[in-house]
Amino acid sequence: MRKIFRIYKPFTHAGILLAAQYRVNFIFFLLGDILMCFINYFLWRAVFNSGGAQTFMGFSEADMVSYIFISFLTSTLAYSDGSYAVGEEIRDGSVVMRMIKPIRFDLAFLFQELGERVISIAIVFLPLVAGVEVFRFFATGAVQFNIVRFLLYLLSLILAYLINFYINVCYGYSAFVLKNLWGSNLLKNIIIGFLAGSTIPLAFMPPVLSEILRILPFASLTYTPVMIYIGKYDLVQILISFGLQIVWLAFFIFLQQVIWNACVKRLSAQGG
Amino acid sequence: MKIFKKLHRVFKLHRIFIKQDLKRLMEYKIDFATGAVGMLLAQGVNIVFLSIIFSQIPALDGWKYEEILFIYGFALLPKAIDHLFTDNLWAIAYFIIRKGDFDKYLTRPVSTLFAVTVEKFQVDAFGELFVGLLLFGISIPHISLNINPLNIFLFIIAMIFATLIYTGIKLITASIAFWIKRSGSITYMFYMVNEFSKYPTTIYNRVVGAIVTYIIPFAFTAFFPASYFIAGGNPWYNIGGTVVAGTVLMAVGILVWNKGVSAYESAGS
Numbered sequence: 001m002r003k004i005f006r007i008y009k010p011f012t013h014a015g016i017l018l019a020a021q022y023r024v025n026f027i028f029f030l031l032g033d034i035l036m037c038f039i040n041y042f043l044w045r046a047v048f049n050s051g052g053a054q055t056f057m058g059f060s061e062a063d064m065v066s067y068i069f070i071s072f073l074t075s076t077l078a079y080s081d082g083s084y085a086v087g088e089e090i091r092d093g094s095v096v097m098r099m100i101k102p103i104r105f106d107l108a109f110l111f112q113e114l115g116e117r118v119i120s121i122a123i124v125f126l127p128l129v130a131g132v133e134v135f136r137f138f139a140t141g142a143v144q145f146n147i148v149r150f151l152l153y154l155l156s157l158i159l160a161y162l163i164n165f166y167i168n169v170c171y172g173y174s175a176f177v178l179k180n181l182w183g184s185n186l187l188k189n190i191i192i193g194f195l196a197g198s199t200i201p202l203a204f205m206p207p208v209l210s211e212i213l214r215i216l217p218f219a220s221l222t223y224t225p226v227m228i229y230i231g232k233y234d235l236v237q238i239l240i241s242f243g244l245q246i247v248w249l250a251f252f253i254f255l256q257q258v259i260w261n262a263c264v265k266r267l268s269a270q271g272g
Numbered sequence: 273m274k275i276f277k278k279l280h281r282v283f284k285l286h287r288i289f290i291k292q293d294l295k296r297l298m299e300y301k302i303d304f305a306t307g308a309v310g311m312l313l314a315q316g317v318n319i320v321f322l323s324i325i326f327s328q329i330p331a332l333d334g335w336k337y338e339e340i341l342f343i344y345g346f347a348l349l350p351k352a353i354d355h356l357f358t359d360n361l362w363a364i365a366y367f368i369i370r371k372g373d374f375d376k377y378l379t380r381p382v383s384t385l386f387a388v389t390v391e392k393f394q395v396d397a398f399g400e401l402f403v404g405l406l407l408f409g410i411s412i413p414h415i416s417l418n419i420n421p422l423n424i425f426l427f428i429i430a431m432i433f434a435t436l437i438y439t440g441i442k443l444i445t446a447s448i449a450f451w452i453k454r455s456g457s458i459t460y461m462f463y464m465v466n467e468f469s470k471y472p473t474t475i476y477n478r479v480v481g482a483i484v485t486y487i488i489p490f491a492f493t494a495f496f497p498a499s500y501f502i503a504g505g506n507p508w509y510n511i512g513g514t515v516v517a518g519t520v521l522m523a524v525g526i527l528v529w530n531k532g533v534s535a536y537e538s539a540g541s
């Protein structure tokens with residue numbers, strides 16, 4: 001394990017430098033994205049004002065607001081650019097430069113992306129969590145922050161990121177076949193965002209559909225960590241969802257290896 | 273007569289470029305399909321979201337489901353038209369200036385702005401256009417619209433100037449790249465404000481409402497004109513506001529663009 005860290009540390013370092021270079025851009029993009037949270041916030045406030053009921057399908061207003069912002073935080077932090085980066089390298093043939101080195105393709109990407117994440121964590125984490133907690137305090141009149149639940153959330157978030165990373169790497173390998181990824185990447189992000197519950201809590205879907213979506217790997221990306229954070233899951237549900245996350249992570253690591261081995265055989269680097 | 277000749281030339285060039293772009297698309301058929309389907313799904317997801325909300329409440333801030341769908345559809349049309357014709361401005365903001373590729377537009381015998389926008393015909397926009405028209409089709413039979421020649425005329429006017437609001441905001445923010453080389457993230461931030469236009473401005477608080485009405489006036493691309501057609505109201509404010517906002521933003525946009533072009537310094541190799 002220590003050896004792995006020693007070998008791949010330079011990639012993390014490069015990632016940090018890369019992200020630091022673009023931090024101003026990152027903040028503008030973030031401000032643009034966070035507008036969506038505020039639209040949803042106002043929309044839900046209007047819903048609760050119009051409905052007259054205290055809860056909407058089991059969610060109180062404070063729950064809903066927390067859901068909006070924490071799911072934004074979760075999907076921002078668990079975001080992975082892997083498919084695009086991998087796809088680009090395959091497309092322009094520079095993947096060859098990685099293949100001749102004695103390093104693992106997936107780990108090099110993973111450690112670089114972790115470095116890039118450091119900056120975004122530093123920028124978004126504290127303000128969003130603090131904002132949500134202050135809101136919950138005023139909405140419910142009591143401190144809702146629970147350190148155990150928060151730590152469980154962090155653990156779930158890390159698993160979510162790793163799953164997302166490997167899903168994206170698997171997907172990026174499709175560039176070995178497709179060569180042109182931009183359009184399908186957009187489509188994939190929308191579909192996954194929907195299935196992961198980042199637009200609509202899965203609990204609002206029809207019961208059968210909601211059960212199926214919860215078992216699929218996508219719920220592990222956003223829905224599971226968020227539900228843990230806002231305290232909608234009891235201990236049994238938390239244990240089950242951790243189990244699911246670990247199973248899916250193992251599955252995608254394995255899948256990634258299988259696809260890589262199969263693809264390397266038919267690699268035709270363009271102009272390489 | 274001179275202006276007609278000029279317009280004729282513009283349309284001719286547009287046709288040639290669109291034809292060229294469609295040929296390129298035929299090469300990447302799957303990319304076209306996925307792009308348009310992606311845009312379509314992105315809106316579809318929001319519609320599902322709205323229908324879930326309305327399964328629990330009868331009206332949102334006094335607006336019923338079909339009225340909200342009409343406003344939403346109204347918001348998509350100018351967005352789609354702008355997307356279709358001026359998508360290349362994003363490329364200006366992101367990389368054309370930074371890489372020094374802007375040089376080539378300076379050599380063309382047409383205005384730089386026209387040369388840039390005509391270069392790309394963004395068919396992804398058909399996804400949004402389709403959803404917008406679909407929402408009109410679903411919602412219009414259920415709401416009482418006052419359809420008469422004057423309102424049809426006002427509708428067309430509103431669409432044109434609402435599109436100019438989009439184009440103007442993109443133009444102003446993309447032009448910043450002439451000075452700072454890369455302004456994509458700024459364009460993105462301002463452009464995202466358009467999402468506020470999909471819902472009645474009355475659901476926002478006063479500060480946010482004032483921002484989307486007077487500062488980044490996306491409320492005039494959808495809610496104000498659409499609510500005039502649904503609920504009546506003062507056309508001088510609801511439609512006139514769109515005309516004023518569109519004209520002002522576009523004029524400022526062209527001004528900033530021209531200043532930017534003269535400040536442009538190519539990239540050293």
